[in-house]
Amino acid sequence: MELAEKMKKARIQLILDHPFFASLALKLTYIEDKQTQTTIINGKCIKYNPDFIKELPIKQIATVLAHEVLHILSFHHMRRENRDKVLWNKATDYAINPLLIRSEFQLPDGALLDHRFDNMNAERIYSILMQEQPSDKQESSESQDYQGMGDVEDLPETESKQEVEAQIKQAMTQAAMIAKSQGNLPDYIERLVSETIKPKVSWREALQRFFSEITKDDYTWTKPSTRYLHNGLYLPSLETPFIGKVILIVDTSSSISNELINSFAAEVQEITSSFSIPLTIIYVDTKVQAIQEIEPDEIINLNPKGGGGTNFKPGFEFIDDHNLDPETVIYLTDGECYSFPTTPDYNVLWAQFGSFEFNPPFGEVIQVTD
Structure with missing residues (x-):
């Protein structure tokens, strides 16, 4: 032919x-x-x-x-x-x-x-x-x-x-x-x-946007605003924005690699470091496996514990039981779970890894890729 x-x-x-x-x-x-x-x-x-x-x-x-x-x-x-x-x-x-x-x-x-x-x-x-x-x-x-x-x-x-x-x-x-x-x-x-x-928005950009939206401006009476003093008005001044306590819950089921966890946590730490606040990390599969505290200037080096299934309740229950009172909780997960706690009274960001259809009853979801 x-x-x-x-x-x-x-x-x-x-x-x-x-x-x-x-x-x-x-x-x-x-x-x-x-x-x-x-x-x-x-x-x-x-x-x-x-x-x-x-x-x-x-x-x-x-x-x-x-x-x-x-x-x-x-x-x-x-x-x-x-x-x-x-x-x-x-x-x-x-x-x-x-x-x-x-x-x-x-x-x-x-x-x-x-x-x-x-x-x-x-x-x-x-x-x-x-x-x-x-x-x-x-x-x-x-x-x-x-x-x-x-x-x-x-x-x-x-x-x-x-x-x-x-x-x-x-x-x-x-x-x-x-x-x-x-x-x-x-x-x-x-x-x-x-x-x-229609490419997905970079999860790093989405993470930055999330933090910028929840950042608070705090007013203080101890430092009156000089802008209005000449008019005889004693008003509070605006202090440097703060982000509040941040907790990262890491789903340590077997589908999430250590490389991805470290990459994501490093990104979170970079943001929290800019506000000079520590980062609490809770490792969870079907129960809380370990807790890790990281200071703002500490080089991140994670050693996740777990490897079983997934249950979203234990991490949130641990926060409540120990009165951790976070401003924000970020949950890194594959999303393959239907066991949710009641809606908490703090900000929640679900950072999902994988293609599982994930529609949690509360919080915002961003898609994390390798």
């Missing part, structure tokens, strides 16, 4: 089985290039080695096209920065190939697949791969021979990232509408589109 015919049939295969990927693949330009080992994608054009394509069956050519589409949708050609090119290509492949498996694509021989990287983004995978590199190769892996299903080529510096990103989002939205109208839009693709078009 002629190469052009194979490429045409691969695109038809996508149209019949995967309309979302087909809609995007049909917008790309295809160029034969024998200097390319397998394929290269730069966001708008796929260069492919004809000898590589000739060896693949139609279904696997369709997989290669969908693979390149996912690179574009993930903006991998715009996110490498100063990372090693070869290792970045590996990380991006590890990130998207599990998604192809979920859509029942058939991966060609040599395609990278490691399920320990499932649900991780390319940056996190890259970090892990760097740590696993032999010490004499950590500086660069450019000389290593890696082909996979193709390379991701950086967006040319002459291109506007904002314009390219807008074009991709528009194409992604149109593709999703087409696939949905045919009743063939996988759930994970729908979520990917939703998160890309």
Whole structure:
């Protein structure tokens, strides 16, 4: 079969089985290039080695096209920065190939697949791969021979990232509408589109906003306002805003990693340090496991205790039983629990890790990601 015919049939295969990927693949330009080992994608054009394509069956050519589409949708050609090119290509492949498996694509021989990287983004995978590199190769892996299903080529510096990103989002939205109208839009693709078009607010920004909203301005009569004294008015002055006592309750069920707990707690501590207040941390699974006190200038180093199930009541009961009287309680949790206490009379922020549908009866919720 002629190469052009194979490429045409691969695109038809996508149209019949995967309309979302087909809609995007049909917008790309295809160029034969024998200097390319397998394929290269730069966001708008796929260069492919004809000898590589000739060896693949139609279904696997369709997989290669969908693979390149996912690179574009993930903006991998715009996110490498100063990372090693070869290792970045590996990380991006590890990130998207599990998604192809979920859509029942058939991966060609040599395609990278490691399920320990499932649900991780390319940056996190890259970090892990760097740590696993032999010490004499950590500086660069450019000389290593890696082909996979193709390379991701950086967006040319002459291109506007904002314009390219807008074009991709528009194409992604149109593709999703087409696939949905045919009743063939996988759930994970729908979520990917939703998160890309309407990205979640940074949890760090949400945390900062929460603290700024609950910060109080305190008035004192011991320092009268000089602004009104010349008029014979003795009025209280406004002191430096204060935030009150903060308690962090950490759900220590097995689904939350120590790395995430430390990252989140460090962010909370940075905020509380700016107000020079200590931070009380309560570790809870189905019961209170440990208490830790951290001073504003203390370097955070957490050692969570627990590892069982989840129950939201014990942490709040501990606060009441010991008369801790917080201004604010922040609860870091996966949200997989339906056991809630009665509504407390202080501010509560639920910082949820994971995708469990979480609708607590009180407090504000922010989504925390790795």
